Amino acid sequence: MNKRTKIAVLVINCLQGGGAERSVLTLGQGFYDLGYDVHILRFKPLVEYNLNDNLNYHLLKFKPYKLIPGAARRHKIFARAVDNYILNKIGQPDIVLSNLERPDNIFRYSQLPNVAYVIHSTLSLYYKFNQVSNLDQLKLKLRDIYSQHPCICVSDGVKDDFIQHLGNITPITTINNPIDRDSIQELATEFIPNYQNYIVHVGSFKEAKRHDILLKAYAKTDQSLPLLLLGQGKLKSDIEQLIVDLGLTEKVTLLGFQKNSYPYVKHAQFEIMTSNREGFPMVLAEALALGTPVISTDCQSGPREMLPEKNLMPIDNVDAVAEKLSQAMKNPQQFYADFDEALLPKEIAKKYLEFVQTVV
Numbered sequence: 227m228n229k230r231t232k233i234a235v236l237v238i239n240c241l242q243g244g245g246a247e248r249s250v251l252t253l254g255q256g257f258y259d260l261g262y263d264v265h266i267l268r269f270k271p272l273v274e275y276n277l278n279d280n281l282n283y284h285l286l287k288f289k290p291y292k293l294i295p296g297a298a299r300r301h302k303i304f305a306r307a308v309d310n311y312i313l314n315k316i317g318q319p320d321i322v323l324s325n326l327e328r329p330d331n332i333f334r335y336s337q338l339p340n341v342a343y344v345i346h347s348t349l350s351l352y353y354k355f356n357q358v359s360n361l362d363q364l365k366l367k368l369r370d371i372y373s374q375h376p377c378i379c380v381s382d383g384v385k386d387d388f389i390q391h392l393g394n395i396t397p398i399t400t401i402n403n404p405i406d407r408d409s410i411q412e413l414a415t416e417f418i419p420n421y422q423n424y425i426v427h428v429g430s431f432k433e434a435k436r437h438d439i440l441l442k443a444y445a446k447t448d449q450s451l452p453l454l455l456l457g458q459g460k461l462k463s464d465i466e467q468l469i470v471d472l473g474l475t476e477k478v479t480l481l482g483f484q485k486n487s488y489p490y491v492k493h494a495q496f497e498i499m500t501s502n503r504e505g506f507p508m509v510l511a512e513a514l515a516l517g518t519p520v521i522s523t524d525c526q527s528g529p530r531e532m533l534p535e536k537n538l539m540p541i542d543n544v545d546a547v548a549e550k551l552s553q554a555m556k557n558p559q560q561f562y563a564d565f566d567e568a569l570l571p572k573e574i575a576k577k578y579l580e581f582v583q584t585v586v
Contacts, residue, residue, distance in 0.1 A: 230263040233317050237308075237333070238325040239288075240270035244430060245508040246346040247275065249380075249403040250325055253578070254281045256404050256571030257321075260579070265316050267308070269328060276485065286311050288328065297331075305335035312338060321582050324375070334371045340586050342578075343372060345379045348387045348527050351434075351503035355391065369395050376585045378578065380506035383527020397585040402531070403506045404574035407515040407565065414488035414516055421479070424452045425555070426494035428487050428509045429501070431459030436523075436542070438468060440500040443547035445472040451495055451555050458483040492516045496558040498551065502541040504528040511569055519561040521550050537561050 234257040236250050254264045258280045266281055269288035277283060286308060294300040312319060322341040324333040330343055349368065350356075358364050369392050376397040379385035385400045425444075429435040437455070444453055455465070455478065462480070469478050484490065491497055491512065496519040499507060507528045513520045514532065522529040524538040539550045554561055567573070 230261060232262045233319045234262040235265045235267060235312055235316060235319045235322045237267045237323065237329045239328040240268050240272040242272035242274045246326055249508060251275060251278060252404045252406045252571050253575060255406060256575030259572040260575050301331050302335045305332045308332055309336055309338050321579065330371055334374050340582055341375045342582050343375055343377045345377050345384055345388060346505040348384050348503050348505065350387050350391050351526065365392060368392055372396055378581060381527040381531055384505050387526065399581050401574060401577045402569055403508050404571040405511045405515055405569040406571050410488050410512055410515050413486050414492035416486055417489050419490050419493050421454060424454050424494055426454045426490050426497050428456045428491065430457045431461040431465055434501055434503045436500045436502050437465050439542060439544055439547055440498065441468050441472055441474065442544045443551055445474060446548035447552045447555065449477045453478045454490060455480050456484050456487050456490060488516065491518050494518055496521060496554045496561055499523060500547060501525050514563055514565040519558045520563065521554050521561050532566065533563055537563060
């Protein structure tokens with residue numbers, strides 16, 4: 227095989243947990259399929275995913291730099307270390323993608339070429355603009371960061387929110403997260419769950435996922451199908467208590483974080499998502515890749531861009547979720563939707579390259 231001469235560097239704080247981390251690994255495979263030498267650089271050692279042998283992995287710890295006083299000074303010094311590490315250990319990159327808050331703060335000071343930010347969250351919701359006392363100061367900080375490089379938003383909702391609150395401060399586009407359908411379908415055959423005829427929810431136990439809405443709504447149905455919750459997080463004990471309070475201990479099962487959740491999704495009657503904010507909810511696209519019906523809240527960005535109107539529910543509305551749950555339990559297949567092949571990793575990687583090559 228010819229030696230790979232083009233270099234893609236994808237930067238993220240760690241490889242633990244959510245959809246952004248998974249999307250980085252999937253996008254890395256897309257660049258690999260296009261002939262790139264792909265490097266994943268992280269700042270914390272945590273890894274919860276099976277790592278693809280086609281990609282190269284690097285750890286440059288941020289923790290020692292936390293001793294440096296002043297956030298801006300700390301980030302500036304670490305950015306210099308990151309630039310030097312990439313140039314000396316990896317090579318001159320053709321594209322560098324910064325993912326999530328910490329890398330974005332670092333790459334505000336990077337001197338490398340071909341850098342772009344990937345915006346995974348609806349910023350006004352992530353930073354709770356409606357609750358911040360010094361909103362102008364926060365927006366000034368965010369403009370200072372995101373005006374430094376082009377921005378790629380994972381959904382139109384994320385992009386619209388960005389422009390509405392921060393303005394046209396940088397070249398910006400929407401490119402959805404990649405979905406590796408072949409890999410997902412293969413992983414989904416690894417085992418058959420010890421459960422039958424169930425509903426599945428995949429997501430961290432955090433406020434935005436609104437497990438409380440899900441459980442209160444489920445309690446209002448006939449509970450003819452049991453509910454499996456896959457995930458972990460700081461609200462786990464609250465969720466466990468709510469299950470007890472609602473009398474659902476015989477109907478709801480917590481399975482914790484699963485390295486491979488796909489068999490549970492594949493064999494579910496349907497998947498539900500009740501988030502009140504998302505960037506691009508990969509769990510929905512992955513369920514569609516497995517042919518599993520989906521119902522979801524119509525949160526500000528993501529679901530509406532991949533699901534029909536009839537599959538959507540208003541956010542923060544227990545009764546509406548209960549009604550849709552009841553409909554889905556009676557006839558799950560009415561909420562089947564097609565998977566969009568434009569989400570395949572190689573196609574998404576091409577879009578990244580086209581955008582960065584155009585604007586940088």
